[in-house]
Amino acid sequence: MAVPTRFASRQPLTAAELLAAPVRYPSPARLAAPLQVGAGVKAREAAVSLGLLTVGDLLEYLPRDQRETRSAGALAAGESATIVVEVRRIATRPVRRRGMRPLVEATVADASGTLLATFFNQPWLAARYRPGTRLMLHGRADGRGRFTVQTHALTDDLPTGGGPDGAQAGVGHYPVTDGISSTQLLALVREHALACEDAIEPLPAALRRREGLLDRPGALRSLHFPLHEGAQEQGRRRLAFEELFLRAVALELRRRRHRLSVHAPVLDGARELTARWLAKQLPFALTAAQSQALEAIDADLASGAPMQRLLMGEVGSGKTVVALYALLRAVEHGFQAALMAPTETLAEQHFQTIQRLWGSEVVSAGLLTGSTPASRRAGLQRQLASGELALVVGTHALIEESVQFRRLAMVVIDEQHRFGVGQRAALAEPAPGGVVPHELHMTATPIPRTLALSHYGDLDVTELRELPRGRQAVATYVCDSDAERQRAYARIRAELDDGRQAYIVCPLVEESAALQARAAKTEYERLRQGPLRGYEIVLIHGQMRAAQKQEAMARFTAGAAQVLVATTVIEVGVDVPNATVMLVEDADRYGISQLHQLRGRVGRGHHESLCLLFGRRDSPRLRALASESDGFRLAEADLALRGHGELVGTRQSGRDDGHRFADLSRDQELLERAVLRARVLVDEDPGLSAPEHALIASVLPTIVA
Numbered sequence: 001m002a003v004p005t006r007f008a009s010r011q012p013l014t015a016a017e018l019l020a021a022p023v024r025y026p027s028p029a030r031l032a033a034p035l036q037v038g039a040g041v042k043a044r045e046a047a048v049s050l051g052l053l054t055v056g057d058l059l060e061y062l063p064r065d066q067r068e069t070r071s072a073g074a075l076a077a078g079e080s081a082t083i084v085v086e087v088r089r090i091a092t093r094p095v096r097r098r099g100m101r102p103l104v105e106a107t108v109a110d111a112s113g114t115l116l117a118t119f120f121n122q123p124w125l126a127a128r129y130r131p132g133t134r135l136m137l138h139g140r141a142d143g144r145g146r147f148t149v150q151t152h153a154l155t156d157d158l159p160t161g162g163g164p165d166g167a168q169a170g171v172g173h174y175p176v177t178d179g180i181s182s183t184q185l186l187a188l189v190r191e192h193a194l195a196c197e198d199a200i201e202p203l204p205a206a207l208r209r210r211e212g213l214l215d216r217p218g219a220l221r222s223l224h225f226p227l228h229e230g231a232q233e234q235g236r237r238r239l240a241f242e243e244l245f246l247r248a249v250a251l252e253l254r255r256r257r258h259r260l261s262v263h264a265p266v267l268d269g270a271r272e273l274t275a276r277w278l279a280k281q282l283p284f285a286l287t288a289a290q291s292q293a294l295e296a297i298d299a300d301l302a303s304g305a306p307m308q309r310l311l312m313g314e315v316g317s318g319k320t321v322v323a324l325y326a327l328l329r330a331v332e333h334g335f336q337a338a339l340m341a342p343t344e345t346l347a348e349q350h351f352q353t354i355q356r357l358w359g360s361e362v363v364s365a366g367l368l369t370g371s372t373p374a375s376r377r378a379g380l381q382r383q384l385a386s387g388e389l390a391l392v393v394g395t396h397a398l399i400e401e402s403v404q405f406r407r408l409a410m411v412v413i414d415e416q417h418r419f420g421v422g423q424r425a426a427l428a429e430p431a432p433g434g435v436v437p438h439e440l441h442m443t444a445t446p447i448p449r450t451l452a453l454s455h456y457g458d459l460d461v462t463e464l465r466e467l468p469r470g471r472q473a474v475a476t477y478v479c480d481s482d483a484e485r486q487r488a489y490a491r492i493r494a495e496l497d498d499g500r501q502a503y504i505v506c507p508l509v510e511e512s513a514a515l516q517a518r519a520a521k522t523e524y525e526r527l528r529q530g531p532l533r534g535y536e537i538v539l540i541h542g543q544m545r546a547a548q549k550q551e552a553m554a555r556f557t558a559g560a561a562q563v564l565v566a567t568t569v570i571e572v573g574v575d576v577p578n579a580t581v582m583l584v585e586d587a588d589r590y591g592i593s594q595l596h597q598l599r600g601r602v603g604r605g606h607h608e609s610l611c612l613l614f615g616r617r618d619s620p621r622l623r624a625l626a627s628e629s630d631g632f633r634l635a636e637a638d639l640a641l642r643g644h645g646e647l648v649g650t651r652q653s654g655r656d657d658g659h660r661f662a663d664l665s666r667d668q669e670l671l672e673r674a675v676l677r678a679r680v681l682v683d684e685d686p687g688l689s690a691p692e693h694a695l696i697a698s699v700l701p702t703i704v705a
């Protein structure tokens, strides 16, 4: 098969490397020139800390706009943020201390929640900001519903800018840091305004016309010197499109190249094991979504190209069955298969499931984790290298160099979002001759479509949205009073008396694992002596030895223990269909997706199930969980509440989600168009050799250099 020669000898990049590598432009001198800040060391350092090293950096520095504002309901304790809100109530309040002017307190709200905002020293504001007024406030949140205002403005007064010489001096316009002011930045931008014209346009004119996009110099100009309402946003959108588009092109090229340069064993032979398993051993009928997933896998396996599939499935949607199918498909063709899980508890559980299903006569399987004793490990490694062992389940211990396979054809990665990208990539290392195993990545963290496209664009995606039949949504309640606590324990006892089981998730101690373990022990003792006296309770926390954890888990799985008191080690994957109640302490300290994962431990059988979240009743996250059971919709809500950065586990602040201009929480449509255009482009010109694509090729240096 023809491979574009300019790529032929290049190493493929991982998605993570691509994301980490900023797209850099061939910069003509004016844009590449170092930025002279002039006004002293402090300001220079501040500029550097904002990433403003060159004139080009400055001109690509996004002025403060909507995307910099946060949701009122989602602010963490101590967080400094800008919010756009409406005044609901406002009043002055006298201050006890002498010589101080009365405070102004205003109840303010946006769609996500309500805050009590405090203005110091400006009593006249109570008359000025009447209920109904829309304000932009900057200040600090205390995480408990109070917000101390540092600066404020009527939204109508917010600058929309003027021409390059328009009078906007002194207005908070650019996000800044200590040492440099927005006014200083504005002055610098003005000074270098002409350099906008030097910006190189990577997008072909035809594409820009079809998408109705400004050219690059024009976009930069509108960003800083908007001439009409909405011009700034137009500029941002253009730059965001470019950013998303170029990344999509890179991912698409990588995907293609990967498929052309490596191959995987063709697995399209007879289905003895899988057929027998599906017909005889599986205790239920597959859901339609599961069947479709199996079909997609079959098509991948028959193609000769390595499968690179991401299976996104709602918690409890039955991903394990799909995983086992994929593993068995390799085994029945005489190949080896590996299943990697993020925790020992989960690996152990999968291993037991496999043993229960098949017994060792049918498929020889081994378990390899960090706590596998050395002698055993040596034995397993020998059997894997010789090919004697068909199937191995394990943690990241599987990707250590000492673990060699004889003919590995299938790798399944469960809860793949829990692994570092590097760890995932290590498994995919090609063997000599460019042969790689098929890969199935599974995640229960529902990834909103935008993220799937932008971060996993090189994987094929299958969704399992449907839950097995007979499942009811887990009734979820937010509790915060003592009376509710007593009722909660009464309800748990009733379930236990009925033969069901319960999870209790301990108060969260983030400071250290040791403190967390102690808190867990204390809670365990308290429950044993008090509200759950007389019931069989086991405890699992992170500091226990693996064997102890295994024993506790086994007792709970077998039904010998009625209650599992645990830290969040049970968050991923644990499957005990007889468990029907979960009580989560300190629930408002967890994120939405984590709570959704936790909740997914119940409601797995046909019994009605219940989840009790102890935490602030007005927490928007807890409220979302109580009212919504669909993980995909919760993920969207999460995205809206938190902004996109946190969701992918990057730092929280502004743009550290790897995007400079795009904001995935609101640029969904833009992203979809960009991805579509990228696919079309790569289809038509996979070598990027057409003259109008030369600049695209040159701004993807991470691919071609």
Ligand code: ADP
Pocket (backbone or CB within 6 Å): 284, 285, 286, 287, 290, 313, 314, 315, 316, 317, 318, 319, 320, 321, 444, 468, 469, 573, 575, 577, 600, 604
């Ligand atoms: P997850 O997608 O969260 O990993 P699991 O694979 O652990 O979910 O499945 C959750 C539960 O549903 C398990 O107890 C499993 O046996 C059961 N299950 C899976 N598929 C079906 C099905 N088609 N019908 C009924 N129960 C199923």
Ligand code: MG
Pocket (backbone or CB within 6 Å): 319, 320, 414, 444, 573
């Ligand atoms: Mg699972």
